[in-house]
Amino acid sequence: MNSAFIAALALVLGASTLARADQVIVLNSEEASYSVLSRSQRAEVQRLPLGREPHHLIQTPDGKEVLIASTVTNELVALDTKTGERKRTIPGIVDAYQLGFSPDGKWFVTASYRLDHVDIYRYDGTTFTLANRTFTGGMPSHLTFGTDSKTVFVSLQQSSRVVAFDLATQAIKWNMEVGKVPAGLVMLPDNKRLLVALTGEDAVVMLDPATGIMTGRLQTGRGAHNFWPKGDGRYWFLSNRVEGTISLIDTQEMKVDSTVRVPGGPDCMDITPDGKELWVTQRFLRRIAILDLATLKLTGSIPVGKSPHGVFILKTPVMPMRAAAND
Amino acid sequence: MRPLIDLWVGAQAWAFETLVSPLLFALDLMEWYEPAFNAVEFVMLGLVQIAMIALVMRPIERRFGIEKAGIGRGEERLVGVDRVYTALNKLGVVPLLVFVVAYPITNEFEYLVRVLGFAPPRLERLIPGLYDSALASFLAYFVLYDFAAYWVHRAQHRFGWWWALHSLHHSQRRVTAWTDDRNHILDDVLVNLVLAVFAQFVGVQPDDFVLIVVVGRLVESFSHAGIDLCFGPLGARLLVAPRFHRLHHALADAQEPHIHDHNFAAVFPIWDVLFGTARFDTPPRPTGIDDREIDADNGRGWLGQQARVFRRFVVALAPPTDRHALPNREPTARS
Numbered sequence: 001m002n003s004a005f006i007a008a009l010a011l012v013l014g015a016s017t018l019a020r021a022d023q024v025i026v027l028n029s030e031e032a033s034y035s036v037l038s039r040s041q042r043a044e045v046q047r048l049p050l051g052r053e054p055h056h057l058i059q060t061p062d063g064k065e066v067l068i069a070s071t072v073t074n075e076l077v078a079l080d081t082k083t084g085e086r087k088r089t090i091p092g093i094v095d096a097y098q099l100g101f102s103p104d105g106k107w108f109v110t111a112s113y114r115l116d117h118v119d120i121y122r123y124d125g126t127t128f129t130l131a132n133r134t135f136t137g138g139m140p141s142h143l144t145f146g147t148d149s150k151t152v153f154v155s156l157q158q159s160s161r162v163v164a165f166d167l168a169t170q171a172i173k174w175n176m177e178v179g180k181v182p183a184g185l186v187m188l189p190d191n192k193r194l195l196v197a198l199t200g201e202d203a204v205v206m207l208d209p210a211t212g213i214m215t216g217r218l219q220t221g222r223g224a225h226n227f228w229p230k231g232d233g234r235y236w237f238l239s240n241r242v243e244g245t246i247s248l249i250d251t252q253e254m255k256v257d258s259t260v261r262v263p264g265g266p267d268c269m270d271i272t273p274d275g276k277e278l279w280v281t282q283r284f285l286r287r288i289a290i291l292d293l294a295t296l297k298l299t300g301s302i303p304v305g306k307s308p309h310g311v312f313i314l315k316t317p318v319m320p321m322r323a324a325a326n327d
Numbered sequence: 328m329r330p331l332i333d334l335w336v337g338a339q340a341w342a343f344e345t346l347v348s349p350l351l352f353a354l355d356l357m358e359w360y361e362p363a364f365n366a367v368e369f370v371m372l373g374l375v376q377i378a379m380i381a382l383v384m385r386p387i388e389r390r391f392g393i394e395k396a397g398i399g400r401g402e403e404r405l406v407g408v409d410r411v412y413t414a415l416n417k418l419g420v421v422p423l424l425v426f427v428v429a430y431p432i433t434n435e436f437e438y439l440v441r442v443l444g445f446a447p448p449r450l451e452r453l454i455p456g457l458y459d460s461a462l463a464s465f466l467a468y469f470v471l472y473d474f475a476a477y478w479v480h481r482a483q484h485r486f487g488w489w490w491a492l493h494s495l496h497h498s499q500r501r502v503t504a505w506t507d508d509r510n511h512i513l514d515d516v517l518v519n520l521v522l523a524v525f526a527q528f529v530g531v532q533p534d535d536f537v538l539i540v541v542v543g544r545l546v547e548s549f550s551h552a553g554i555d556l557c558f559g560p561l562g563a564r565l566l567v568a569p570r571f572h573r574l575h576h577a578l579a580d581a582q583e584p585h586i587h588d589h590n591f592a593a594v595f596p597i598w599d600v601l602f603g604t605a606r607f608d609t610p611p612r613p614t615g616i617d618d619r620e621i622d623a624d625n626g627r628g629w630l631g632q633q634a635r636v637f638r639r640f641v642v643a644l645a646p647p648t649d650r651h652a653l654p655n656r657e658p659t660a661r662s
Contacts, residue, residue, distance in 0.1 A: 030533050032532050032534075052449070053532075095441060114437065115437075180357065181357040200355060222352055242344075242348050265364070284364060285340055286332065303332070303333070306534050
């Protein structure tokens with residue numbers, strides 16, 4: 001009786017948790033809200049208010065929270081990764097347009113696009129302590145880290161430069177001109193090749209992360225903007241905003257493997273936990289596109305709010321029902 | 328509702344991706360990519376406003392207009408220049424100039440206050456329930472914005488140098504639904520600059536800001552219509568009607584030399600009621616200005632008016648600053 005009751009309770013809780021794990025969070029940057037989508041229903045199930053101009057979001061190193069940066073209200077809003085519920089607000093994070101944790105989880109960096117500075121915080125798992133603020137100018141927009149957590153690289157869209165900071169000292173290691181309107185950056189797993197997407201051009205450039213010297217260039221699509229890993233360390237997706245396409249880049253061969261048309265100024269991306277779909281925000285169409293990765297064809301487009309920017313797919317939690325059944 | 332949104336953003340995205348985006352890319356202006364997309368929407372909304380004026384408000388004016396019997400070719404010409412102002416404003420030419428001048432200033436303002444740690448407040452945190460209703464939230468910010476617009480308008484009438492610019496708006500003898508945009512460019516820059524900084528300061532969302540401006544301007548266009556319409560005893564106090572605003576454009580006379588220092592509100596007459604500048608009791612009167620120098624704006628084209636008013640502005644920059652003490656304030660033949 002008792003175990004049956006526990007099993008029933010677990011079934012209810014499990015179903016509820018699974019339902020939430022089915023969720024996708026999309027930030028509607030120009031209407032101060034975020035949309036909660038159901039992957040299985042392929043529909044927006046809820047739209048909730050949030051701060052002012054939320055653009056990007058990231059998971060905490062322990063995987064427990066998703067932090068949404070509300071740029072104009074200078075705060076982070078933390079959602080529970082498994083349930084999507086709002087947990088806390090972290091004030092005093094100024095104009096965090098783009099944000100990221102170093103791979104070792106000890107550093108948290110924000111790029112302040114409008115206020116022209118890069119903030120480096122020490123992170124102890126709960127609190128953020130500002131170690132340094134550097135006014136770089138040039139609209140800091142995207143960032144990525146060295147795999148050894150020693151360096152953070154930030155693109156400066158307006159000044160056509162990328163700047164590298166030593167995390168331990170927060171000093172600038174180099175500041176190099178790389179091409180027109182640099183945006184998304186990605187460090188490849190060998191920690192020796194830094195890719196930068198040039199939104200003012202139709203290319204990705206490769207830099208030596210130690211010196212910032214350009215070592216290669218790959219033609220992609222007009223308005224090359226943002227990267228997302230396919231998950232195998234070799235292939236990366238790249239959104240080309242002006243052209244309205246997604247390129248799949250083979251970083252081993254340094255070539256464009258394939259290109260798919262995704263209209264509406266495609267921007268941020270995330271992959272479903274099963275690796276079967278890529279979800280892409282269509283900034284201009286107020287929608288999020290679903291790309292089937294087996295066929296590389298668009299299989300859906302879900303209406304959301306105005307200027308959808310960051311997207312995050314909640315990950316599947318451990319199933320309580322299975323734990324109960326094993327007992 | 329969603330099909331309408333899809334139609335709208337589909338047209339916007341098409342126009343942007345076909346016409347604007349390739350141009351930005353070719354001219355190395357990609358850092359303006361997002362603002363340019365919003366500018367396309369602004370122009371589209373401008374087209375809607377022009378259509379509303381031409382296809383809805385003007386026919387109402389022609390049918391019920393106060394002055395329809397007296398309109399002749401000369402008076403039509405007076406109205407014609409206001410159409411130019413409307414086109415330049417609604418289709419983005421003037422807003423682009425305003426943006427170029429105002430953006431660095433508003434940006435610097437935002438930079439200064441936010442680096443000092445100031446984050447715009449959120450009404451939603453102060454007023455329970457606003458978070459749950461997009462409409463209530465929009466209206467709350469709309470009311471705040473209109474409050475600021477009321478005081479800006481009073482300042483336009485109070486300071487001599489600002490009146491020198493704003494007097495162009497009042498010089499129109501034939502006030503119609505096209506008249507709302509009849510302003511000197513410098514006046515447009517100043518007004519928009521103050522209101523943009525205010526909007527930033529109180530935390531108006533960009534999306535709400537566009538809607539507030541568009542809805543507000545539609546109400547203002549209609550309130551300039553040459554018809555004797557009000558919305559009843561209560562409605563007249565809730566929303567600015569043509570009768571209410573027409574008094575603000577009324578031609579002054581010896582008995583009431585300051586009649587247009589009333590009814591300043593753009594959208595919500597409550598500000599005039601609260602601050603003692605409301606007048607609901609006056610029957611329709613002729614419109615225009617009792618100043619020969621200002622009245623001479625009429626009959627000139629856009630460029631001529633801009634040049635004349637700029638000269639007036641330069642002269643007015645010197646003391647005295649009270650507009651009522653300005654030189655050349657002679658009665659016109661009409662008064």
